[in-house]
Amino acid sequence: MGAATREDICSGALTPRASVPFGHFKDVHQAFAQSGRAPLVAIENITFDLQAGHLVTLLGPSGCGKTTFLKIVGGLLSASSGTIQINGRDVQEPQPDFGVVFQQANLMPWRTVLANVLFPMEILRRADAEAVRAAKQMLTLVGLAGFEHAYPSQLSGGMQQRVALCRALIHKPKLLLMDEPFGALDELTRMEMQDLLLDIRRKTGATVMFVTHSISEAVYISDAIVVFSRRPAVVADYINVDLPYPRASEMRYLPAFTALEHRAGRALGITR
Amino acid sequence: MTRGAIKNSLFPLLGVAVILVVWQLYTDVFAISRIVLPSPLDIFDACAANWDALLRQSWPTFSESVLGFLLAVVVGIPFAVCVASSRILNLTLYPILIATQSIPKVAIAPIILVWFGLGMQSKLVIAFLVAFFPIVVDTAAGIRATPPALLELARSLRASPLQIFLKIQFPAALPFIFAGAKVAVTLAVIGAVIGEFVGSVSGLGNLLLSANSQLDSALAWAALVWLSALGILLFAAVVVAERIVMPWSDAGHR
Numbered sequence: 001m002g003a004a005t006r007e008d009i010c011s012g013a014l015t016p017r018a019s020v021p022f023g024h025f026k027d028v029h030q031a032f033a034q035s036g037r038a039p040l041v042a043i044e045n046i047t048f049d050l051q052a053g054h055l056v057t058l059l060g061p062s063g064c065g066k067t068t069f070l071k072i073v074g075g076l077l078s079a080s081s082g083t084i085q086i087n088g089r090d091v092q093e094p095q096p097d098f099g100v101v102f103q104q105a106n107l108m109p110w111r112t113v114l115a116n117v118l119f120p121m122e123i124l125r126r127a128d129a130e131a132v133r134a135a136k137q138m139l140t141l142v143g144l145a146g147f148e149h150a151y152p153s154q155l156s157g158g159m160q161q162r163v164a165l166c167r168a169l170i171h172k173p174k175l176l177l178m179d180e181p182f183g184a185l186d187e188l189t190r191m192e193m194q195d196l197l198l199d200i201r202r203k204t205g206a207t208v209m210f211v212t213h214s215i216s217e218a219v220y221i222s223d224a225i226v227v228f229s230r231r232p233a234v235v236a237d238y239i240n241v242d243l244p245y246p247r248a249s250e251m252r253y254l255p256a257f258t259a260l261e262h263r264a265g266r267a268l269g270i271t272r
Numbered sequence: 273m274t275r276g277a278i279k280n281s282l283f284p285l286l287g288v289a290v291i292l293v294v295w296q297l298y299t300d301v302f303a304i305s306r307i308v309l310p311s312p313l314d315i316f317d318a319c320a321a322n323w324d325a326l327l328r329q330s331w332p333t334f335s336e337s338v339l340g341f342l343l344a345v346v347v348g349i350p351f352a353v354c355v356a357s358s359r360i361l362n363l364t365l366y367p368i369l370i371a372t373q374s375i376p377k378v379a380i381a382p383i384i385l386v387w388f389g390l391g392m393q394s395k396l397v398i399a400f401l402v403a404f405f406p407i408v409v410d411t412a413a414g415i416r417a418t419p420p421a422l423l424e425l426a427r428s429l430r431a432s433p434l435q436i437f438l439k440i441q442f443p444a445a446l447p448f449i450f451a452g453a454k455v456a457v458t459l460a461v462i463g464a465v466i467g468e469f470v471g472s473v474s475g476l477g478n479l480l481l482s483a484n485s486q487l488d489s490a491l492a493w494a495a496l497v498w499l500s501a502l503g504i505l506l507f508a509a510v511v512v513a514e515r516i517v518m519p520w521s522d523a524g525h526r
Binding site: 104106 | 424426428429435440443446519520
């Protein structure tokens with residue numbers, strides 16, 4: 001794919017010094033203390049770089065430490081050892097300029113859709129008229145115009161996850177962390193949401209770290225895939241996904257697509 | 273009111289009607305003494321003949337229950353918040369709360385009367401004491417039941433403890449608080465009547481006792497009917513408050 005396309009996508013999000021990666025993770029190690037037993041090593045050693053404007057997926061089997069790693073990057077957990085740098089800054093505590101989307105939408109049932117989206121702005125004390133306008137715009141972008149004053153209980157699972165996506169993006173985060181966000185959705189909704197995420201990223205240039213255990217999802221949405229091995233996790237493979245943009249569902253049947261899926265499958269040890 | 277709601281309220285009314293008819297027939301056919309068991313019509317007559325006294329005596333019982341209940345809400349919710357958010361306070365105060373709760377309120381009512389006198393205050397205190405426990409237990413349970421993922425979301429934005437409490441924990445606890453309030457408000461009426469039984473100059477409990485001592489069973493039953501109506505009224509008031517405060521709670525079932 002052409003360099004121009006890449007720059008289109010990342011416009012405005014690239015750091016001036018392109019040689020310095022946006023995210024830098026080196027020898028990240030995580031062990032949990034267990035009473036009366038040897039500590040449980042969740043992550044043995046993870047090293048890779050994250051380019052600005054890229055969407056990188058962490059792909060691996062269940063319980064392999066992907067979510068643990070994502071939480072470490074988000075500052076919600078501190079690593080036992082290793083370097084975690086975002087934008088040249090060490091991450092040791094939660095970063096309000098990151099956005100987080102979980103597997104469940106985790107909306108507040110007592111807030112309307114609009115108020116749920118505005119929640120981060122309230123916490124950051126920036127919930128002004130401008131924020132309300134941005135929230136409405138974002139809801140329109142994800143196809144939820146007209147649902148601003150509905151309560152989460154009135155929405156389907158896919159719609160709730162769209163609201164959660166808006167909530168994670170409303171404060172224009174430098175980095176969007178997504179922990180199996182579409183894992184609880186049915187296959188068709190899931191594919192719709194993948195296209196929606198690609199669309200949003202094209203429009204916002206957000207840098208995204210995305211956890212999944214679906215190989216085809218990883219190949220379809222990513223610029224690069226970091227394949228985690230079974231616990232204790234190491235990087236089993238780092239796959240550059242050089243499929244062109246815009247991505248479309250037909251690409252799932254291209255030889256290049258299946259070749260990437262095959263490579264990821266080999267790295268996971270499920271195919272030869 | 274929708275047709276379904278009217279239909280649904282028909283069944284309990286039908287149940288009550290059947291009980292009243294059977295009761296009336298039983299007292300008529302077996303010629304039961306009015307002192308032992310007055311018939312529904314006797315009780316209706318007693319209500320009609322004494323409606324002004326019943327209304328007058330309802331007021332003290334009503335205010336004792338409501339004020340005792342409100343005091344339990346005002347004191348109980350902050351108390352529960354302290355207990356739920358501090359391990360040390362929880363360890364210190366919760367066992368004491370459980371221990372005091374296991375003391376029968378009827379047993380301490382005479383002591384309360386010694387302290388607060390025969391007037392409204394003593395009943396208010398007893399109503400408060402019985403309403404306090406469910407409010408505290410349910411509020412604390414509600415705060416502890418806050419979804420961890422919401423707390424993690426707040427943490428990711430570095431929300432302050434006050435923001436976390438006001439914007440997440442408290443609203444998350446509201447359904448629990450209202451569940452406790454519904455139990456507490458009916459208990460508050462019982463508390464007020466216990467106080468009136470032990471010693472009083474007014475109130476429905478007082479009227480019931482004096483009717484009983486004059487063998488006016490119909491009036492005693494009439495006072496009982498008014499008491500239960502009072503309980504239902506207060507319960508309904510809490511349900512209405514719940515709908516107003518938590519409009520989202522039945523939004524999904526529209």
